[in-house]
Amino acid sequence: MGSESGSGVLYIVATPIGNLEDITTRAEKVLASVDFIAAEDTRHSGRLLQSLVIRKPLVALHDHNERDRAGSVLDRVAAGETMALISDAGTPLISDPGYVLVRQARERGIRVVPVPGASALTAALSVAGLPTDRFTFIGFLPAKRSGRQSALSSLEQESATLVFYESPHRIIDMVQDVVAVLGAEREMAITRELTKTFESFYGGTAQQVLEQLESDANATKGEFVVMVQGAVPRAEALPGIDVDKLLALLCAELPVKKAARIGAELTGFSRNELYQRALALKGE
Template identity: 65%
Template sequence: MKSEVGGSVSKTDSKEQSPGVLYIVATPIGNLADMSPRATAILSRVDVVAAEDTRHSGRLLQHLGLQKRLIALHDHNERNRAAGLLDELEAGHDVALISDAGTPLISDPGYVLVREARNRGLTVSPVPGPCALVTALSAAGLPTDRFLFVGFLPAKRTGRRAALDQLRQESATLVFYESPHRILGAVRDIAEVLGEEREIVLGRELTKAFETFYSGCVSEVLSVLEADPHGTKGEFVVMIRGAEPVASDEDAGALDVDRLIRLLLPELPVKKVAKLVAELSGRPKNELYQRALELKQG
């Protein structure tokens, strides 16, 4: 198995040039002060920067005082551009992949490139930093022990409602990204499909000057959002509390059995109770006898 070490990967002089490293570099989601020193150092020494939008990333590099060869890598050209970038890596050139904001590949391009790099045995090294979904969740006040990131909901209402309907019984906290021109429609559909009383938190313009969190039940948040003149400006992270867990058939059966035992114990001996409940539930008589004893003693 090939060993990989994060951070700087130095190349030793040899007759055969060692391959370059593909760095996955997280960049600020709004506040440029969130750019880490390590990310800046990596960008300063790579040979090529693959960027979702070269104009946007060019401004970031200019802010950092860097001049780099930029190659556009986005949803529409990734399969074609990946091969050239892989050739760069095999020629010994280090490449940094960045997105417009946050951590690459999190609802952003890069999957094809990273997958193919690993298939070729090339080193892929993450340079962690800002990520909108983690940033929003950390301040939302919703359960984070389990969450399901769904990316962007379908743009059209029919597809969006169908996607929400499939998540109706999901007990993990749900996380979506949403654009400003679709946010009202999305929250209205959430109210209709998941219920107006479901708890929801919206994070808008995270880390920027007008960062805003809207929280409460869906109907309350929708009303506030509709009344806010800035409510449809900026990118959103939508977080919804998961559905209450539904008891399994086995759990429900256990509850019914206990109730039945408690009802019969005052009228019948424990052995008779166990026999009757075993016939009604199909569960082992010996198990029910022990359970009846526990309930009687308790």
């Protein structure tokens, strides 16, 4: 293992997100060489290790016990043992446990070594067809609709591509909220079950993606990465637009909320800001 054969090391090891052939040669070597492995779900990870013909002691380390258990496993590393941290799939700490462990390891001066590999985040971005020069990873949005819409509203003017993870039982509700808050014409892409047998891709405007999901009987199964194109910066808004005049024309034909949404798409201004302005104009 060269420089990786020393004692007292914590390895952060990425594992496949679906296709087992995505395991790296280095990851296999590290997992086979360490004294013990901390896993989010020991039963799930046990099957992975069995497929790799690797037999190592497993310690459960997940959201519910990480704060209590981090100290004791790091005591073993500080005493000279080598340890690998893996999650159920992909790269640990990316919407998975491990932050407390790594933070404490750094504070104690323990060497922490990344062993890179699969990540649903970067895999999805690579095929989305959306800008990737800048992106903001949000992870999971709040489970309740009010919290989810509030979080999306706070991101309305973010110009970087937005990336979320979402669960199958909330995916349609989430896209409905994207349509309602960010606009039906905002471009987005969704990957489902990346690298697995039923890998799927949905893309287009938010409204088109919603329709694709609603017409797909399998769309509420599996694991999802949701990517939404960032807002057009205000500096790129169409020049020479009289916003008040535009809102007045739209409000003459449409409900205020819809007028504000269309106005936001045309000007780059905040939908909420235009909504309040439209209400003021109607009041006048």
